[in-house]
Amino acid sequence: MSPEVFKAKLFEVETGQNSILLNQRDIESFGLHAGVRVEASMGDKNVVAVVDVTRTMVDEGEVGAFTEVTDRLSLSEEDKVKIAPVSHPESIGFIRKMMKGNDLSSGEIHAIVKDIVEGRLTSSEITAFLVTQEIRNLSIQETADLTRSMVETGDTIELDEEPVLDVHSIGGIPGNKYSLLTVPIVASAGLTIPKTSSKAITSPAGTADIMGLLADVSLTLEEISNIVRKVGGVLAWGGAVNLAPADDILVRLERPLGIDPRSQLLASILSKKLSVNTDMILIDIPTGPGAKMETDEDSKNLAHDFISLGHELNVEVETVLTYGGQPLGYAVGPGLEAREALETLQGNGPNSLIEKSTGLAGILLEMGDSAPLGQGTKVAMDILKSGKAYNKMQEIIEAQGGDPDVKMDDLPIGDKKEVISASKEGYVKRIYNSRIRDIARTAGAPRDPGAGIKLFYKEGREIDKGDPILEIYAEHENKLEDAIKMAKKNKPFRIEGMMLERVSKRTRTDLS
Amino acid sequence: MSPEVFKAKLFEVETGQNSILLNQRDIESFGLHAGVRVEASMGDKNVVAVVDVTRTMVDEGEVGAFTEVTDRLSLSEEDKVKIAPVSHPESIGFIRKMMKGNDLSSGEIHAIVKDIVEGRLTSSEITAFLVTQEIRNLSIQETADLTRSMVETGDTIELDEEPVLDVHSIGGIPGNKYSLLTVPIVASAGLTIPKTSSKAITSPAGTADIMGLLADVSLTLEEISNIVRKVGGVLAWGGAVNLAPADDILVRLERPLGIDPRSQLLASILSKKLSVNTDMILIDIPTGPGAKMETDEDSKNLAHDFISLGHELNVEVETVLTYGGQPLGYAVGPGLEAREALETLQGNGPNSLIEKSTGLAGILLEMGDSAPLGQGTKVAMDILKSGKAYNKMQEIIEAQGGDPDVKMDDLPIGDKKEVISASKEGYVKRIYNSRIRDIARTAGAPRDPGAGIKLFYKEGREIDKGDPILEIYAEHENKLEDAIKMAKKNKPFRIEGMMLERVSKRTRTDLS
Structure with a gap:
């Protein structure tokens, strides 16, 4: 089969891949069959597509184009499309x-x-x-090649500033809103930190979902570049730019299988950062029961791989293990987290959030030579307490087209709510990340920005029977009910007395 | 999302998988997204399908059904289809x-x-x-479980006869038409041999393509059962029956990747045989350069796995290594191979074909207690020479609805042909299976049944420059030309003199 010209017939159907539709008789006369790959081209645009087959939906000489192919070739009805076979990819x-x-x-x-x-x-x-x-596992050398290839096959920007810093958490924990504080603290010190982040996929709120309530996060590379030059920091949605696009394709296929190969995890994070020519990267590895990394040993192993890969790629990587066994702060869900972040910037926030965001900012300040070694956290804390970080956040919000004077009441919060109380007295021994996440998502987060959970206690606290332990917020009554059912079925807290289990003398005697 | 009822709108499009089309607004209101799996059902029929998304091709409340789903649910336009989410498969x-x-x-x-x-x-x-x-690799125990599961998830038949025998070649070589002789020889001896085989996928002719020129090979399980009861043997197309359907799905996915996991190879073959309650199976492992197994060591290793798996599955398996370094006989392509098989049954065929088909039949006769140990091949040869095998083949052809007195001239042979001659004198050192296969397929085999190759020489023969070495047959002039080009570019024969290379004294002196 040499290239042949077909008349386009458009079908507005998203199939999740590049597919075209050919008439059975055309397919047969080419000696091809359903499922083969062909190259479809018009002018200088081309795409490799898989062939679906019909006897009636398109005539001989016509090619049916589904949405992905229509978009990629910028097709209009009756355009002439060349179809040619492609060889088996090497x-x-x-x-x-x-x-x-x-x-x-x-x-x-x-x-x-x-x-x-x-x-x-x-x-x-x-x-x-x-x-x-x-x-x-791929070797570190191969992982470095993978990372570089992922950068080279996407868009990139060269920021003029130096050094360019960034921070990234491996595997979220609920309420992980630290970058809304860490980024403005670091930028307040005069450093450059162009943070791109994701919207939630399996969590109740991604950083981009939270920031999206305060400002525009769908920025172009040029806008990111301009904002960073102006105010030092940005909090943009990575999905709006074409950085390391291989990563998005790979992640979509990893998820249904529930796999996350180490080499892919490493390449995924570093490729996104290298695409904006980051010089220094801090990797936060939340560690603890219910986090992606459950033991210190696993986390240190991963940290080591990150540092080796950074070495291969000629970029400075530092890593830090943070406690990931329970949610960060008390708020989970886009609106609730945006409020908690703003309140904390204004001087009135929970200790765990302040500690983590100043701790990470402190390391970045030291890496960027904006604080003496060992003094980073103190400098960061001063910046936060002085209100400079809040002012910087206002600048960033404004630069991203948001309202710098946004009030708490402007931020969405669900008006359907329910308090869940403790069914017994004792100590909070565990808060299950996965259950908090499931309840918040069932309540509507992140799709409904006002949905989420407000915790009243964290681990270690002593509580009485009947004390409120959390409040669920939702925008829709039915979602609230589903979330309440879930919270009652799989309790997100474990409460235990000090006396865990009695092993009586009699039992021991009986056994001996 | 609870089950919801949608109105069917049919799209005659084969997508190669179960897909349905829903309106974007429906998808969103369910909190689902493109690419999720749902269960679509009508009455007692149901199918798991992947969701494509549109804003215009179907309205809210409608479900677009593509061909695979339409067929599976037996849908008509406007039928009511229930759609429900399915949980992530365990x-x-x-x-x-x-x-x-x-x-x-x-x-x-x-x-x-x-x-x-x-x-x-x-x-x-x-x-x-x-x-x-x-x-x-899976363990033999796991492979046995895989085989059993593949049998249990498909159709099966219980033949009354005992023992039921079968023979199967691993990985074809061009011209591998032996079963058109082996099956009637074995059935002549009163044994039962219900051979199912495939149509060509990557070869120029599968057994079912060749037999399909002589009789009907699309038989139901009931027809296979009746024919076997009547005449002892059958040569049916496995694709017409639903034996071990998992295998067909798996093979379709292995092919583009070019992989063939050992455990899957073993389970694939034995599951098809166990589905017709075969008691004794002979596995032929063609071995030699250009065959699937290139060395005796690899072949013996595979043979050992087959025997171990047979033991686990309580079925008698024997294996035999045959020479697979060049085509079997002289004919390649459906029509040419049908002729060669019939001529050989009638007493006038090439030695390699006679040797292999009687050799395999001999082992089967011994396994089935129809020949004393060590005498199988002789008994098989007698059956062939006596004309009994030809008579049995006529019975089989008639039972499968063909003409038992089919003449050579009734069999298709391409009228476009070209002789390729030797470009130098010497000995035929190699005949490349893969090149013979590619040339025959380019000439049109197996789609054009008269297309193929007739060889004039086999390995080891001495030839003169200009001697015809093979003839290409085609039904279409353009395919003949493509095949000739290919034969001239990648010569299918290697011809060498006895003196392979001269290493002169001078060279050695110079080097020392």
């Missing part, structure tokens, strides 16, 4: 080589990443790449 | 457990296979299962 052979346990060269890794970004590999083939990484 | 956790290197229980393997057959796993998730098998 990168599949490299993935097979990995499966056999062989190391890949830089060129081979680059070819795989390029084919992923250009749509030449199917979801199944990309999954094979991920599963192989999950089973056979 | 089997994904079992696949993840495999990735971590843990053994799976029978129940876990069964759950994976069941979810594959019922469409609960996406192509990516099934690929994860295959890649994990490719990297971490």
Whole structure:
């Protein structure tokens, strides 16, 4: 089959991949079959697409274009589209080589990443790449090649400022709103910190969901660059820019499988940062029961990998283990977290949030030579207490098109609410991250920005039976009810007395 | 989201998977998103489908059904379809457990296979299962569980005859038409051999393509059962019956990746055979350069696995290594191979084909107690020479609805042809299976049944420059030309003199 010209017929259907539709008779006369890959092109735009087959929906000589292909080729009805066969991508052979346990060269890794970004590999083939990484770890050298390839196949910006700093948490814990404080503290000291972050996927609120209530987070690379130049910091949504787009494709395929290969985790984070030419990166590794990393040993191991990879990539990486066994602060959900962050910037916030955000800011200040070694946290705390960080946050909000004088009451909070009380007295022994997350999401977060949870106690506190332990907020009555049911079924707190279990003398005697 | 009822709107589009189309507003109001899995049901039929999204192609309250879903639910326009969310399949956790290197229980393997057959796993998730098998071999115990699960999730028949025998070749070589002789020889001896085989996927002719020119191969399980009872043997197309359907799904995903995990290879073959309650199976392992197994060591290793698996599954398995370094016989392509098989049954065929088909039949006769140990091949040869095998083949052809007195000229042979001659004199050192296959397929085989290749020489023969070495047959002029080009570019024969390379004294002196 040589390239042939087909008349476009548009179908407004999102299929989640690049697909086109051809008539059965055309397919047969080309000696092709359903499911093959072809290259569809118009002018200088082209896309690799998988072929669906019909006898009736398009005629011979017509090509049905679904939304992804229509967009990519900027097609209009009846446009002329060239269809040509594509050869089996060479990168599949490299993935097979990995499966056999062989190391890949830089060129081979680059070819795989390029084919992923250009749509030449199917979801199944990309999954094979991920599963192989999950089973056979890539070396640090290969992970560095992977990271570089992910940067090179996306957009990048070169910021003029130096050094460019950034901070990133591995695997969120509920209420993890620290960057709304850490970024303005660091920027207050004159440093540059262009933080991009994600919207929630499995959590009740991503940093971009929270910041999105205060300002515009869908910024272009040029806007990010201008804002950073002006006010030093930015809190933008990573999804609005095309930094390391391979990562987005890979993450979408990792999630249903519940895998997160170490090499991919490392490359994912560093590629996003290197795309904005970050010089110094602080990685926060929340550690504790219910966090992504449950033990210090696992976290230190990961920290070591980050530092080695930074070394390979010629970027300064520091890591810090923070306590991740319970939510940070007392508020969970976009609106509630935005309020708690603002209140804390204004001088009235919970200790855990103040400690973590000044602790991380302190390390960044030391890395950026804006505080003497060992004095970073103190300098950060002074900046926060002086109100400078709040003023800087107002500048950032304004630069991002928001209202710098936003009031608490402007921020959404669900008017359907219910207090959950302790069913017995004792000490709060555990607050389950996963249950807090599930209840907040069931209540509507992050889609309903006013939905979420307000905690009244944290771990270690003594409480009486009947004391309110948390309040659920929702925007819709039915979601509130579902969340209450869930909170009663899987209690998010474990309360125990000091006397945990009695082992009687009699029992011991009986056993001996 | 509880089950909701939608009005069906049919789209005649084959997407290669179960997909439905919902309106964006419906999707959002359910809190779902594109790419989620839902269960679509009508009456007692149901299917798990992936959701595509549109704003215009279906209205709110409508569900667009593509061909696979329409067929599975037997939908008509405007039928009421229930849509309900499905939970994340538990089997994904079992696949993840495999990735971590843990053994799976029978129940876990069964759950994976069941979810594959019922469409609960996406192509990516099934690929994860295959890649994990490719990297971490399953144990024989696990492979036995896999085989049993593949049998149980498909149709089966219980034949009354005992023993039921079968023969299967691992990885074809071009011209591998032996079963058109072996099956009638074995059935002539009064044994039962219900052979199902495939149509060509990557080869120029599968057994079912060749037999399809002589009789009907699309038989139901009931027809297979009746024919076997009547004449002892059958040569049916496995694709027409629903034996071990998981295998078809898995093979479709293995092919683009170019992987064939050992455990899957073993389970694939034995599951098809156990579905028709075969008692004794002979596995033919063609071995040699260009065959699937290139060395005796690899082949013996595989043979050992087959025997161990047979032991676990309580079925008698024997294996035999045959020479697979060049095509079998002289004919390649459906029509040419049908002719060669018939001529050989009638007493006039090439030695390699006679040797292999009587050799395999001989082992089967010994397994089935129809020949004394060590005498099988002789008995088989007598049956062939006596004309009994030809008569039995005529009975089989008639029972399958074909003409028992089919003449050579009734069989298709392309009228476009070209002889390729030797460009130098010497000995035929190699005939490349892969090049013979590619040329025959380019000439049109198996789609054009008259297309293929007739060889004039086999390995070891001495030839002169200008001697015809093969003839290409095609039904279409353009395909013939493409095949000729290919044959001239990648010569399918290697011809060398006895003196391979001269290492002169002078060279040696110079080097020392």
